[in-house]
Amino acid sequence: MAEAVIFWVCAAGAVATGVAVFRVDSMARATFALLASFVFAATPLLLLGLSYLGVLVILMMIMEMVVMAIFMIMLMMNPAGLMPMSMVHNRRGSLAIAVGTFVVLGAGVLLVDWPQRAGTPPEDVTFALGEALMGSHMLVMLVIGLGLFATIVSAVVLAHPRGRYDRFGDDLRGRPADDPIRGGVGR
Template sequence: MISIVLFWVLAVAALVFGFLVFRLDSMAQVTFALLASFLAVAGLVLLLGLSYLGVVIVLMMVIEMVIMAVFMIMYMMNPAGLMPMSMFHNTKGSAVIAGVVFVALVAGILLVDWPTRQGEAAPDLTFALGEALMGGQMLTMMTLGVTLFATIVATVVLSTNRGRYDRFGDDLDRAVADDPAGGGVG
């Protein structure tokens, strides 16, 4: 009973906050509306018994959205939404496409004869996940790891405009890096 109420509350919250992301004017509020949508989904994941993944979603998404807020405010023209402005293009076409996709998905969901439940959940799901990632799915894990590492390198290269010649001089012989602010190693 409680879980049914929780489901409806969280599901509606996820949808409403998701909708607000494209309705609110203030970029700060938009970011935290998206965060609220994620938190509602994390609640649903917890409701399904995936405690570790649910909590990890909370952890990851809070960090991610706080960082996102920083970037939002850096780059958007009107971060506080003090002067409402439209940031849409081709609204009608997008709405039609999204609507058609939604209807197609709903049709699929309602028409397909879904398989029935098979098997029992492992007693310790977190342990089972860890065992899968370190065992049968090791390749997935390693791919993720390498991809993350590649992302770190690529994002740093893309986003900075200072190379080691800027920091250590043309002959790379400066003892301490010449940075505008401390905190960079060297």
């Protein structure tokens, strides 16, 4: 009973805050409405007994959305975000895509012949998850991890306006580096 109540509150909350993302007129509010939506969506994971994944999703979403807020305000539409703004673009096209996706997924829920559960859930799901990540799926996770890391590094390198020649001079021998902001370790 309590589980059903929590699930439906979270479901309604996730949809309501998701709608709010496109209704509010401030980028900051949109960001945190999206964060609330993610947290509502993560709570059902806790109901499934996946406490590690649930708490981790909440943790990562908070950090991610705070960083996201900075980029959303910096890069999107009106710079300060305090002026009236709209998150809606290409109204008809996005409406068609949204309705189409909903219909396909909703039909899938009802029409797919879902398999019966085979076996029982493990005693300690966090431990089982760790074993899967570090055992049978280790190669996949390592490749994904390296791929993500390489993406981050290359994105920063591409986006950064200053390269090593700016920092160390034409012969790369200039020490200490010529940085606009000095670091904290005395280099």
